[in-house]
Amino acid sequence: MDLTSTRMSRRTLGRSALALGTAATVGAWLGSAAQPARAADVPGGSDWLGALASGSYLSQLTIPGTHDTCSRYGGPITQTQTLAIPDQLAAGVRFFDIRCRAINGVFAIHHGPFFQQIFFGDVLNLCQAFLAQHPQETVLMRVKQEYSTVSDADFQAVFATYQSKWPGLFWAEDRIPRLGEVRGRVVVLADSSGLPGIPWGGSLTDIEDDYQIGTIFEIASRKWPEVSAHLDAARASSDPQKLFITFTTSSGWGLWPKQAADAIAPDLTGYLGGLNHSARPLLGTVPMDFVTPATVQPLYALNFGG
Numbered sequence: 001m002d003l004t005s006t007r008m009s010r011r012t013l014g015r016s017a018l019a020l021g022t023a024a025t026v027g028a029w030l031g032s033a034a035q036p037a038r039a040a041d042v043p044g045g046s047d048w049l050g051a052l053a054s055g056s057y058l059s060q061l062t063i064p065g066t067h068d069t070c071s072r073y074g075g076p077i078t079q080t081q082t083l084a085i086p087d088q089l090a091a092g093v094r095f096f097d098i099r100c101r102a103i104n105g106v107f108a109i110h111h112g113p114f115f116q117q118i119f120f121g122d123v124l125n126l127c128q129a130f131l132a133q134h135p136q137e138t139v140l141m142r143v144k145q146e147y148s149t150v151s152d153a154d155f156q157a158v159f160a161t162y163q164s165k166w167p168g169l170f171w172a173e174d175r176i177p178r179l180g181e182v183r184g185r186v187v188v189l190a191d192s193s194g195l196p197g198i199p200w201g202g203s204l205t206d207i208e209d210d211y212q213i214g215t216i217f218e219i220a221s222r223k224w225p226e227v228s229a230h231l232d233a234a235r236a237s238s239d240p241q242k243l244f245i246t247f248t249t250s251s252g253w254g255l256w257p258k259q260a261a262d263a264i265a266p267d268l269t270g271y272l273g274g275l276n277h278s279a280r281p282l283l284g285t286v287p288m289d290f291v292t293p294a295t296v297q298p299l300y301a302l303n304f305g306g
Contacts (some may be wrong), residue, residue, distance in 0.1 A: 042301045042306035045093075045293060045300070046092075046134055047137065049183070053179070054178065055178055055179070058176055058182070059176045059240050059242055059243045059244070061179070062300060062302040062303055063095050063140065063286070063299075064286055065285050065286060066088055066287055067080055067097050067249040067288065068080040068099060068289075069081065070099070071111035071114075072116065073114060073115075078111050078112060078114050081290060083292070085127070089127075089137075089139075090293075093291060095142075096123070096127075096141045096142065097287055098141055098143055098144070099145075100144065100148075101115075101145075101146055102145060105158060106119060106120070106121070107121075107158060107159075107162070110146045110147040112146070112147055113147055124162065127169070131186075132184075135183060135184040136184070137184070138182045138184070138185055139187065140285065142200060143188060143189070143190060143195060143197075145192050155192050155194070156192070156194040159195055169185060170188055170196075170197075171186065171187045171197075172187075172197040173198075174198065174199065175198070176241050176242070198243065205242070205245060206233070206234075206284075207244075207245045208229075208245070210250070214252035218255075219260060219263040219264050219267075220263075223264065230246045231271065231286075234246065234282065234283050244283075245285045246284060246285070247287050248261075248286060249261065249289045250264075257290070258289070261288070261289040269298075278305050279305075280302060282302065283302065
């Protein structure tokens with residue numbers, strides 16, 4: 001079956017998303033460090049990591065990301081993004097939050113009970129195609145079980161099948177790598193016991209993800225203070241083996257994701273505007289909802305003093 005299309009009927013769930021032919025391995029270690037760009041020369045969204053030094057640790061960068069990366073279907077209570085994966089990558093997004101329902105030996109991408117019309121194999125094909133064209137880039141990918149309850153061992157076994165079908169695409173060691181080690185590859189953040197990669201919530205990560213915010217009034221009183229404090233902590237950190245991840249996202253019984261995103265956006269814009277950009281403040285990884293090129297660029301521009 002060809003699973004390169006992002007639109008699938010639910011009846012295809014039981015068929016193997018691994019029937020795709022394996023593409024050639026892309027990316028390799030690029031040992032020479034690229035010279036950082038000047039503030040006036042912030043690169044475009046497709047190639048900004050390529051302008052940074054290979055010796056930089058991923059923890060020592062500002063990396064824009066998306067929360068529930070593939071959630072574009074299911075209505076306002078479920079939808080968190082409007083841009084598809086290729087458009088997110090072109091905008092400069094480099095962290096993906098991928099939620100996998102294990103079913104019949106494959107991963108279907110879900111947000112809660114809602115199938116997002118894409119399989120894990122599709123996600124990998126899109127990442128691999130982008131990285132083949134932009135081999136100095138990398139993608140950080142959280143892999144999490146969603147809307148299924150198979151054992152950790154069974155979930156890991158399905159993931160291992162994908163690893164075998166996409167050889168060389170994943171970087172899955174238990175440490176924070178330097179950028180030069182992972183150019184052209186997908187860095188796994190393992191949000192399931194037994195998965196290879198950087199353990200989600202382990203000693204190598206510091207995560208702010210208070211997402212159950214009941215009403216819009218709690219954005220100002222609770223969510224934004226947590227976000228800004230965590231961004232401050234990321235700026236102050238000097239530990240290359242500590243990856244700060246700050247979710248600006250939330251929803252709740254009286255708050256839909258789009259309302260929350262719109263409410264917190266001015267706070268984040270104001271925070272970024274108050275920074276000394278010439279000092280290149282580093283905020284870690286920042287997943288957002290409803291990203292656009294205009295919301296992604298100001299984050300990765302910090303790496304260049306822009």
